[in-house]
Amino acid sequence: MWRSFWRSIDRFSVQHFKYLVNELQEIKVVNMMNREFVVELLKSIVELVTYSDQHDPSIFESFMEYQILAEFLRILKISRNSIIEAPLLHYLSIMIQNLASEHAIYYCFSNDYINNIILHQYKFDGGDLVPYYVSFLRTVSGKLNRDTLCLLVKVQEDTVVSFPLYNEALKFACHEEKMIQTAVRAVILNIYNVSDEMVYKFITTPPVSEYFSDLVLNLRGKCLHLDALVHATKDASTHEMRKKLLLESDKFVDDLYYCKDIILVGESCLGRLMIRNLLSLLVLPILLPLLQISETEIQISAITALYVVCRLLQVVDSKELVNSVAFIILFPHLVLSRRGPIERERTGDTSPSSFDDYLSEMEKLSSSSSESEAAEDNNKNPLFRHLSQYFSSSFQCVSYVMDDIKRQRAGILSLIFSESQNLLLASMMLLLVLSESKELDSLFSSMLGLPLKKTGGTQMMASEMSLSQMVEAPIIACHMPQILHGLLKIITSQPPCSVIAQWNAGWILQKLLSCQEKNLTDHELDLFNVSYERSCERLHKEINNFWFDFIPVTLKNEWENCRKALTESSELKDPFFTLGLSSQNHTPDEDMTSSLAWERMVNVVKVFLLHNQLKAFISKGVPLENPLPHLENSSMSLSRRVDASPTTSGTNLHLGTRVPCKIAFSKSGVQEIYMVPVVNGISGKLLLTEELPLYTHQRVVIAIAPLAGLNPKVDDNHPMWLHLRIREFDPNLDARAASRNDSNNHVMDGKWTLGFPDAKACEAAHSLLLKEISKQRSSVESLLTPLLQDVSQKFVR
DSSP states (O other): OHHHHHHTTOOSSHHHHHHHHHHHHTOOOBOTTTHHHHHHHHHHHHHHHHHHTTSOHHHHHHHHHTTHHHHHHHHHHTBSTTOSHHHHHHHHHHHHHHOOOHHHHHHHHGGGHHHHHHTSOOOOSSTTHHHHHHHHHHHHHHTOOHHHHTTSSEEETTEEEEOHHHHHHHTTTTOSSHHHHHHHHHHHHHHHTTOOHHHHHHHTSTTTTHHHHHHHHHHHHHHHHHHHHHHHHHHSOOHHHHHHHHHHHHHHHHHHHHHHHHHTTSOHHHHHHHHHHHIIIIIHHHHHHHTTSOOOSOOOOHHHHHHHHHHHHHHTOOHHHHHHHHHHHHHHHHHHTSOOHHHHHHHTOOOOOSHHHHHHHHHHHHHTSOGGGGGGHHHHHHHHHHHHHHHHHTOOOOSHHHHOTTOSSOTHHHHHTSSOHHHHHHHHHHHHHHHTOTTSOHHHHHHHTSOOOOSTTOOOOHHHHHHTTTOSSOHHHHTHHHHHHHHHHHHTOSSOBOHHHHHHHHHHHHHHHHHHTOOOOHHHHHHHHHHHHHHHHHHHHHTTSTTGGGHHHHHHHHHHHHHHHHHSOGGGOOGGGGGGOOBOOOOOGGGOOHHHHHHHHHHHHHHHHHHHHHHHHHHHSSOOSOSOHHHHHTHHHHHHHHTOOOOOTTOEEEOOSOEEEEEEETTTEEEEEEEEEEEETTEEEEEEEEEOSSOTTEEEEEEEEESTTOOOEEOSSOTTEEEEEEOOOOGGGOHHHHHTTOOOTTOOOEEEEEEOSSHHHHHHHHHHHHHHHHHHHHHHHHHHHHHHTTTTSOOOO
16 A cells, blocks of 8 residues: 555656566466556556666666566466457567667567567467567567677577568568558568678578568469459449459559569669569569460460569569560560571571570670670679570470561560550550660660660660671561551540540650651541541530530640650559550430539540640640640639639529529428529529518529539420439549549439429520520630631641
8 A cells, every 4th residue: 555655656766667577577377357457567667668768777777687578478478368468569569669779679689588579379360469469570670780680580500590570570471451561561671671691691591582482473463363353344344343453453563662672672682582583483474475485374464464564664673674574575576587497507507596595695795785884794694594594494485486487576566566456555665664764775775676875975886786687677666657557546546545545645656756756657647637636526516515614624634634644754654554445435415424424525625635735746846835825824714713603502692684483392392483594704503592581682592503514404294394404423522533534423413393384484494594504605615716726727747
């Protein structure tokens, strides 16, 4: 009793700490009866230790004297039914996280206390223990450095034989919860970043090194799952399926970034091991069958394979990886550029005839590129050596490409010139990502036919001059007319492809025209002219449709998006669009909801802006800076006009043009109201008002609807009834969803039915609404006239 009274007076003292320790030492078993008391003891001890690290060193001296970590471990062992493990790990994590003194951290990691706590036989089945345990591992890893790391490993004869922190973390590497996966990856990267040679040797030696191959095999499994979703999305093109496809692709990209983090640790042995596994287990097995070079056991569609490789290069962008992919892509064209095997044998030609022969010749060219690159030979040789080992140990190169030398289109060209527009875009995206990589050797860049990366005005090097002996013509330059024609077919396709596909086709088209300094032929210009006219006609048609009042604002907003889409680098491009290339929705107008009509209007605007951007680029060689100056100058007024009328429900209004009618609301019954159409520039609203009983010259607004999209119709059977369709979809509520066309297409529009005294009054109201809508439409059309005035004019270069 007296001790309890004294304890409350001096809580942060050595005496109080010793009292808590004595209480803890007296605990012989932990059960449900004393669990709360033990938890409170642990919490109080951790609070005092954390406090002592900054304010009172004597408390931490007592912490070491009484070997509190040993007491914590004892509490773990005497706990029944695993009731104390989670809070104990939680408080330990808090203590270690808040210790700032190197001396304190060094002590905590000594004497194998932390290792024993890590290796304790926890019962992880069920409950919430795993997050606490993994969080504890993450906290410990956050305090690692060269001095403390050696305290957590077991060494025999200068070799690490055990590393509990690393081994136990790996057990949760594939946990189903994303938060736990992220924490485990943080533990692993914290260990890698310490840069200890003995630990690196332990990590890269089997069986521990199997983690890297398991990581890539898990990536490969996600690719197969992604491919299954691609096929499912094509069969059932629903919003939910596309959303799921996007989610799975994001998970795949997250794993790629983790692989990149491992490669960028700074230790070459880890990076090489990671890249070798990516090449052997992921890239080559899906790329070789695609290019008809070799057969593998993996069955994956071409579009998914191209997406995977493209994403990998965008994220990882490693020198060995980039140049390995470039060589594999170029290999069929190396073979096709040489004389056939029969003629070579007859003439005694010693040109390379096998994959290994080409590897050797490419390695010679690569290593002799210039004296300035001689220091990099050690980094290049492993590339070719690994590829040679891969083919000699894993597969035997099939003879299809070698024997069919007369085939005109092989490898990547077979994809570019296929009937699938998806494959054309995905293949060209991959080639451009390769060509724009900073890690791509100029040797491969010149073979692709894109601009060489010249430094300091250096002219063609020895390897580039020798290249003419291996390849008669660069791939892209040799087939430029066919590629340009294919891209134009996507842009000008009828019915139109998805807008994102057309934007990316435009981006590729600009890239090729720019780097090759090539102009379109007269036939290609005529094709573009026809497509440009159609885009103008579709935009003009939208002035008579559901969302004409939002066209000016959409033009202003989407122009910047279009400009960025056509000018950004390949690193920023998302090749996800290739996984689901589909046509636009062609639902009949009478069956179209406001959300579908919004999507169609935005797509029409995007395609129109794309044609304007391309038109400027083809004629001037530079992207269009601002095609909408008159809209830009009136941007403030546009913002005011869209919400022009300050009226809201319950607002009092002075009398104006009004039409008496009736309406039946579900809760209020039939009401005597007035219909009041209001137009202000490009904004228009229909107000339903009710007259105030005490003020004959004022009325209150009870309902508001946009004039655009009303589509007023007189009932055929009841000529006194006027039917109105009300837009329920509001793009301002979710600008991000609207800009990505992810709107919910199942939103149903509202319906109003107004009743009038007779048929003549109903017809008069119908005419009034059409007149006001026409007035609003005229305001929109006058704004768009400068953009559409050259619809009938042909574009001439």
